[in-house]
Amino acid sequence: MSEYKRPITEQDYDKNFKQKKPLMRQSEAFIESSRCLFCFDAPCMHACPTHIDIPLFIKQIHTGNVTGSAETIYDMNWMGNACGKVCPTQVLCEGACVFNNENGKPIEIGRLQNFATNKAISSRTKLFSKGTPNGKSVAVIGAGPSGLACACELSTLGYDVVIFEAKERPSGLTAHGTAPYKITNEEALDEVAYLQEQLGFKIHYLTPVTSEEQLKDIESKYDAVFLGVGIGPTASLNIKGEDLPEVVGAVEFVNELRFAKHTMKLPGSVIVLGGGNTAMDAASESARMGVETVHLVYRRSKEDMGAYYFEYDLAISAGVQSIFNASPKEITGNGKVKGVKFVRTAIENGKLVEVAGSEFEISCDMVIKATGQAKMGSLFQKIPGLQLDSSKRIVVNMETYQTGNPKYFAGGDAVNGGTEVVNCAYEGKQAAKGIHKFLHA
């Protein structure tokens, strides 16, 4: 049973989706930062995909140089504030903290990072400036973490940068796809506004780039193009009943929830299909919305889940019930979802097989599919020379992030297949350096 009551007001919603990493108070940051050992060649830095000088920014917080601390963070990661909140720090910087080695409490690096960047953002501290115009321009497709990071970096290098974004707001998965208890919409969007105010790149919203004509037009107007398009909508399971109205994709579900908040209507019981972090988020969020019965069903074993253990624990503590080794065969219902038919699975000779005669059905009013997302294949086909791998990810040079078409660079989920905000921020920045090298060769 769900541990949460249905939110009636926005206050209820905020309470149910209370921030997991709340903003530190000054004294808390002071004391926490004092614990940092200032390790040599610090493991936390190595564990951070963007290699932020973590011991330095922590020391700067401690000495009251919070602006310097924010500068240290943004120097390596343009999504510094978002990453402090949404990064799976337990398996990155905080997971590498040497205090873990004596069963001690690791430094709360994520919250300290957020403390510094939040202060800079909320006080609108001037940290960045546009580079001297170099007369060149770059188009960025997608205002998600990788596109924004690429745009910021290029702006400091003197490029005229324009971002084309399909949605009505920036930040990509940060505001649209992460669990609401990780970061609020306001905080995610405010970081982008802060960066944009100082770096001056333009964003055209509600401007999806889909046609050959648009690409041709962009190519003719810009010296290079960065593809930060992410990945597509939830992929189809190809089972019967999938077209029933109460069957939704997890990404779409999270997106709607984040903006509809307490007004989103959810039924009494929900089944979430999948074993990744998005499945955990969707299950956890359903429970926090007061759905009485939430089943999380994964076709493999608990050990095989792609989700982090702490995301799973979070879902369980919210009242989610988990079922493993069950594969969906059919979504039942006549014009309306009634339940899901599953078959038990097992591993035989290293392969996942269905156990004959083990079919069972769980009734529910809604199904959330968190079983992977489609790739943006159709757009990619319109770019000559662009190479894709077998998983339809864009193939790039891993140093310059240049694609098979020299004018096109790419980064983020479209290249890595879907990772964390921090990985995308890193790739966007690296791609900007690659573009700079290309245009100034």
Add this chain to the structure above:
Amino acid sequence: MADLSINFAGIKSPNPFWLASAPPTNSGYQIMKAFDAGWGGAVWKTLGVPVINVSSRYGGMNYRDTRISGFNNIELITDRPLADNLREIEEVKKYFPNHAVIASLMVESRKEWEQIIKDVENAGADGIELNFGCPHGMCERGMGSAVGQEPTVLKTIVEWVMAAANIPVITKLSPNITHIESPGLAAVEGGTNALSLINTIKSIIGIDLDTYAPYPVVDGKGSNGGYCGPAVKPIALNMLRQLGQHPQIAGTPISGIGGIETWRDVVEFILLGATSVQVCTAAMHYGFGIVREMDNGLRRFMDERGYKTIYDFAGLALPNVVEWKELNLKHKVVASINKDKCIGCQLCYIACDDTAHQAISISGDQTNRIPSIIEENCVGCNLCSLVCPVENCITMEKRDDGKQHLTWEELTNTDRIPVTFNDERAGGRGHYVPEVADALKHRKN
């Protein structure tokens, strides 16, 4: 069971824990509370002609998240009329007849000294402490450390006091002097019954980055203050042993003061010869209740070692404090890292490689962050063990067989010390030093 009671130059006290003459002993109310909390004695806030104090009086020296690792003040002696203080001394003694109430005094003329001594004796004080230490404000008026820094003046005043006093007299010394033995000897020659040290150290605790004035800031300005608290303990310990080892001063009871907060501090002061201790900053930081920890820790220490009274171990460390030239040059220790305890912070590595003797190596591989000692390069300096955040992870292991003993003094006496700039006998000769250019190998792109 340990008996903590003392008889300090005739002043009896149920334990050696006294509050030093300072803000905590400003009134009878405070001293009564302190005795009730477990303190054995108190040195009353210095009496004299009452002063006028400024607002903003203290400054703290913080280290990381530790508040007040050092403390400074610009408060002067009592600003209350003498009659009020005398009445309260009398009252406290009625409630606590077996506790030690010592009157700290600071006046100018011989006549004033004679009068105030008579007054405090009549009020029932158990002893007198002469404040020759205050390094701020009062010294500008020819008192406090102005006396402590002039041994001949100090001796004269001690002689006046001894001629007038019928109760034990403690002379409190200022550390703001090159040789503490000079005022110490002057006080002993003047006939003092006991000594106490250290008073506060002349200091500027810090500069306010908004007003560019020293803390504590008084209307845009500041003055030097007197420094005390945990940070001054090492200075106090050294001065304590300097007095304790002086042939003409040794034997005079000394009350130890300077950064005492825990039972360990108390034991260290007693091991260097103190037979009472005085505390101020710790009480100002944590309240009088801090004495519970000192009391329990001292008793446990004594019970575990079988000491009946503090006199059983007082001064036991004094013979082990020698001049550098008497240290054994053949003693050899090297660092050893306990790989099971190491958490891989590599602070030892970078401390040694950057600032010591390049005797620790690392793999450079993040999956193996445990450093290794290069024994042949290790000079046994201790730095790595000091920076290591894990208790007892890096230990210093003895490597000599203990059979050889050779001191600088012996080398000097037998003409075997280096005497020219490129002497073959230089201690570091033959010791590993990396190539100069190797420094740049550590550069990152």
